Amino acid sequence: MVNFKTQVTIIGGGPSGLLLSQLLMNEGIDTIVLEKHSKSHVLSRIRAGVLESGTVEILKQAGVGERIDIDGFVHEGTYLSSENKGFRVSFSETVGKSVTIFGQTEVTKDLYQKQEEREANIFFQVKNVNIIDPKCSKTEVIFEDEIGKEIKIVSDFVVGCDGFHGVSRQRIPLNQRKEYERIYPFGWLGILSETPPVSDELIYANTCDGFALCSMRNNNLSRYYLQCDVNTKAEDYSDDYFWKELIKRLPENSKDNLRTGPSIEKSIAPLRSFVVEPLQYGNLFLVGDAAHIVPPTGAKGLNLAVSDVHYLSEGLIAFYRGEGDKKLFNYSKTALNRIWKAVRFSWWMTTLMHEFPGTKEFDRKIKISELEYLSHSSFAQAHFAENYVGIPL
Ligand code: APR
Numbered sequence: 001m002v003n004f005k006t007q008v009t010i011i012g013g014g015p016s017g018l019l020l021s022q023l024l025m026n027e028g029i030d031t032i033v034l035e036k037h038s039k040s041h042v043l044s045r046i047r048a049g050v051l052e053s054g055t056v057e058i059l060k061q062a063g064v065g066e067r068i069d070i071d072g073f074v075h076e077g078t079y080l081s082s083e084n085k086g087f088r089v090s091f092s093e094t095v096g097k098s099v100t101i102f103g104q105t106e107v108t109k110d111l112y113q114k115q116e117e118r119e120a121n122i123f124f125q126v127k128n129v130n131i132i133d134p135k136c137s138k139t140e141v142i143f144e145d146e147i148g149k150e151i152k153i154v155s156d157f158v159v160g161c162d163g164f165h166g167v168s169r170q171r172i173p174l175n176q177r178k179e180y181e182r183i184y185p186f187g188w189l190g191i192l193s194e195t196p197p198v199s200d201e202l203i204y205a206n207t208c209d210g211f212a213l214c215s216m217r218n219n220n221l222s223r224y225y226l227q228c229d230v231n232t233k234a235e236d237y238s239d240d241y242f243w244k245e246l247i248k249r250l251p252e253n254s255k256d257n258l259r260t261g262p263s264i265e266k267s268i269a270p271l272r273s274f275v276v277e278p279l280q281y282g283n284l285f286l287v288g289d290a291a292h293i294v295p296p297t298g299a300k301g302l303n304l305a306v307s308d309v310h311y312l313s314e315g316l317i318a319f320y321r322g323e324g325d326k327k328l329f330n331y332s333k334t335a336l337n338r339i340w341k342a343v344r345f346s347w348w349m350t351t352l353m354h355e356f357p358g359t360k361e362f363d364r365k366i367k368i369s370e371l372e373y374l375s376h377s378s379f380a381q382a383h384f385a386e387n388y389v390g391i392p393l
Pocket residue numbers: 011012013014015016017034035036037042047104126129161162163164165166167287288289290300301302303305
């Protein structure tokens with residue numbers, strides 16, 4: 001067996017793992033990243049890209065902010081609609097902030113480039129990753145590399161950035177962790193089309209037929225979503241059905257702007273809310289989707305992962321600077337405080353904007369009333385905006 005030593009072993013080469021490795025390496029802290037798939041597989045994932053202003057700042061700290069400034073779309077508000085009546089919530093006029101639309105895949109691509117420039121130690125296509133004993137002062141991680149060679153890494157800390165289906169969270173004994181979950185009784189049918197976006201900002205729509213979202217990647221690449229039955233498959237839905245259903249759910253003043261075209265990607269995503277506590281077990285820490293999942297309605301997934309990385313990197317950097325371990329061992333409490341606020345908002349927005357099976361007429365009237373209140377109340381809009389642009393770090 002080949003042995004390596006490092007300071008921080010990072011399991012997962014998605015946005016969380018790469019950003020953490022980059023921030024730590026910028027401070028001279030040694031890392032090794034273990035990624036289950038190939039780099040091209042990781043970069044093939046289509047993911048949302050609504051970046052909170054705090055996220056943009058942290059990405060710039062890591063040195064990946066250039067393209068965001070050049071290619072990102074700054075949005076100072078968003079449209080919502082109820083029963084085809086649209087209204088706008090201004091982020092800039094309510095909370096003086098904005099968000100930036102910049103694909104997550106592009107963020108991950110830039111992080112890989114920066115990590116390669118730093119000659120980061122990244123193992124791709126690893127198998128059988130096993131965290132030996134997180135309670136041991138020098139924690140061991142054993143895995144097989146892409147040619148099946150068994151490798152052992154000994155490090156001070158191990159960080160699980162391996163997503164919802166990774167191995168890290170499972171390494172915390174069941175009697176030492178508590179999991180909180182809500183699974184929503186619907187999914188999102190999403191398509192990409194090489195068509196100009198229907199609107200200059202996003203549109204979140206609720207009708208009695210269900211939810212729809214209009215988003216974009218660039219001026220000729222649009223991303224649309226329809227609430228759908230989670231027990232169906234993407235191939236069950238023709239493009240023709242998608243466009244007809246989307247038009248039905250759009251606000252009146254947007255229907256004529258919609259440019260349809262063939263879908264170049266079509267998929268269904270389930271919706272769930274999930275949080276595990278705590279985010280630390282001995283020298284093992286959990287970050288990003290390994291620790292929590294939010295329904296995509298509030299576009300919090302990547303932003304929460306970045307704030308976890310921010311808090312944990314601050315703790316690790318303080319530790320290695322000899323400033324003690326207080327910030328590091330407070331990571332779980334600090335991160336969970338912000339995580340639960342984002343989980344709440346994502347749950348609230350999902351519940352407000354979707355139609356639940358078996359909804360009674362009374363519930364429908366309450367929903368319409370709440371959206372009517374949001375459309376007219378500056379206070380309600382400030383609450384929405386404060387959470388959507390991101391609670392301060
Ligand atoms: N060993 C090594 N790598 C693993 C393992 C494992 N056992 N299991 C999973 N991975 C890798 C996955 O291949 C993936 O590249 O860990 C990475 C986890 O990345 P993400 O799932 O993207 O999670 P994260 O980096 O926390 O980013 C969160 O991504 O899923 C979106 O909506 C989410 O936007 C949010 C962001």
